[in-house]
Amino acid sequence: MKKWFGLMLVMSTILYGCQSSDENSEENTEGKLSVVTSFYPMYEFARQVAGERAEVSLMVSAGEDAHHYEPSAKDVAKVNEADVFVYSSEEMEHWAESLLETTENDKLVVARTADGVESAHSHEHSGGEEQEPVNIEIQGAAEHYHTGDMIKLSAVTDNGADFEHWHWYTRKSADEEWVAIPNEFSSELEYLASIDNFEVRAVLFDDNHREFAESEPVKIVIDNHGETPGHGEEEAHEHGEEEEHEHGDEAGHEHSDEHSDEEGHDHSHGEGEETNHDHEHGSAEGAESVEIIGLADHYHTGDVVTLVAELQGETDYQHWHWYSRSGENEEWEAISGQETDHFEYKNTGESFDVKAVLLDDDHNMYAESEPISVLIDDHENKDPHIWLDPVLAQEQVKIIRDALIKADPDGKEVYEKNTEAFNNELQELHEDYEAALEDAEKRVFVVQHQAFGYLADRYDLEQIAIGGLSTEVEPSPSRIAEIGDLVKEHKVPIIYYQQGANSSIAETVAAETGTKTATLFDLEVLSKELEEKDLGYIEAMRENLESLQLSVQ
Template structure:
């Protein structure tokens, strides 16, 4: 894949083309393969209301953070849906065609969408603008590597190295870091469409204000808690735990594909009993068997948390999104954090 720093090069190149005269040879083509986009003729993607910036996003949080900034100024499409595992996704020929026709492709991180580099290398669209939403964020280390080493010993064989994540990609579960991702999108859209910069800024600031309010609700809920540990089936909530000074105890690692060893379950059982943990959490849409096993062996309850790799159907049906889902997570966590 072209180095992600090509984002800046692509944006600067596109802006330079936008400033050129319409008489410049080749100035009738826009970024990628589209021939009718107005950006190269006027610098204003929205001067023709029927032609908007075409943006393809990978999975739900990337889509929402992009859409909230883009508003009606771009056509934003979601590539992965329906409960597909983002870590092990394999882009189809239809996906490749969609991205080849797009002006911008947005993904979360190379640690999350491990297949992005090889996919981008296969594209014909050399002018596409590639945006990594977490580019400005340092990903935190994961506990998964240690977990895999233990399971390697138990099973007597090595796990597929593609399942081992040394860094935790679940950045979107920290509302404060989401504000940074929103800022990345504001900068990207404003660079491509300078005349729409004020609109992108307004939408970004409105969403960032909502995120700050959400952050303050979390802070208030957990500020005086003395029991700050919670047990999850999947190691997805490390950023949330770090933000609010909580301790996540995960039965499994980052990947949902790796089998959890009996010794790990026994270890978690002891921790649940030692710290008097009342609830075991599993992720929406996931098999809850491991959480149920721990709950049955320790006499605790199970509850659902949203890892938000996809948006739950009932929230979709009610036209709700990230803020509402994270509010539900807060309410669920209050059962354990007391």
């Protein structure tokens, strides 16, 4: 992919070269430094530092997204003729590295403004103090379980760690890799017993989603009293039904029936005659295809992936199952609790494939979708939104200053003076945020897009990102109820969405939960509102402060 992209840039440069030569010559005759910037915050910072001494241009223009941008031939030509190129990081501008590898410009000075900022932030956040080691014990495991039983476990720490973000993992044996259990993020686990023995462990993560402590593995023994673990699908299904009648437990019956459907059907998608029968059955019925809608280009860890399966035709069948796999060489596994055409799943940080299957009244496959890939991209586990912290923004400005001085030593005094003036404004902005937010009793704010982590860390706020607010798929009643519980728990009056983003679904959720909506600028995009109001970085951030105070009070 990178080689293809590089070849494209080279060809684009050659094709565009003649057209751009006159423009570049015209710029050079002005005697100004040529500075090309990636997206809006970099453009704004560079303009403030350069003043009238440089010609500053913006690559990602109005309405375009820096994450998914692809440089044009004109962009390539400009960088080839520029004195300075300014960008934030590869986590934000994923295309920057390939662009720079392709550029043939020996005099180009590159300002990667994230340099040194991540480590500075990490040091500030940790405060130089180390947490004491934590031991985790898993409690509640029974001597053995039957297939279809509900396994209930608790992870207990020995020193009352403040962190509350948990993940649970399973594996079949010590030779297998650990697999995250979907949608389990508390210290309590409820998990349906399968056919085979397996191991389980609990992992506690810190506020930066780094692994903080983990338990020893606990072996879960499945003993079906004479039935051999791993027996055939039909036998497992029949045995599950027998166990249900023996126990006579209503909750257990529900879970066992769910297990029989999901696990049995899951295995039927492996090798063997049953798979062929299912596919033949679907063809014989003339079933229409299934299309999955609502897929985003990528998600962040913890986002809720919200999808809808649409059958291209009509049927009375309503029994759906959703299956996932971690890669093409892995087996499909049924996802517990997903039995309607709506799929709502809080991802655990690993990309995966998913497909939807519609069953007939006899639990045979009637139709299934093509697999789709759900991409989890945490930008290499780094939050790229550095510029939303006014203190770290000052560090970015200094990096730009140094790059301009390197390219134009004669302008050192101008660049230093402009940097000092702008950073004084940023410091004043920071102090205004501190004064406005420091005494607030409610410190939680809810956003659609997890972009405000640096800002939240700086001012001791808690950002809650609500995934699943797709522009294509209406949230299901269960999802709205979940959001409602969250709103009630934290007494949240506002749901924020990014300025320039589609607000219709946020407004629907707000209406259902009795809240209101408001906007925050993430400044990823040079929006129409920024242009129409002629808002610079300082002005937009001040509007953010006013908006935040609707929740942080």
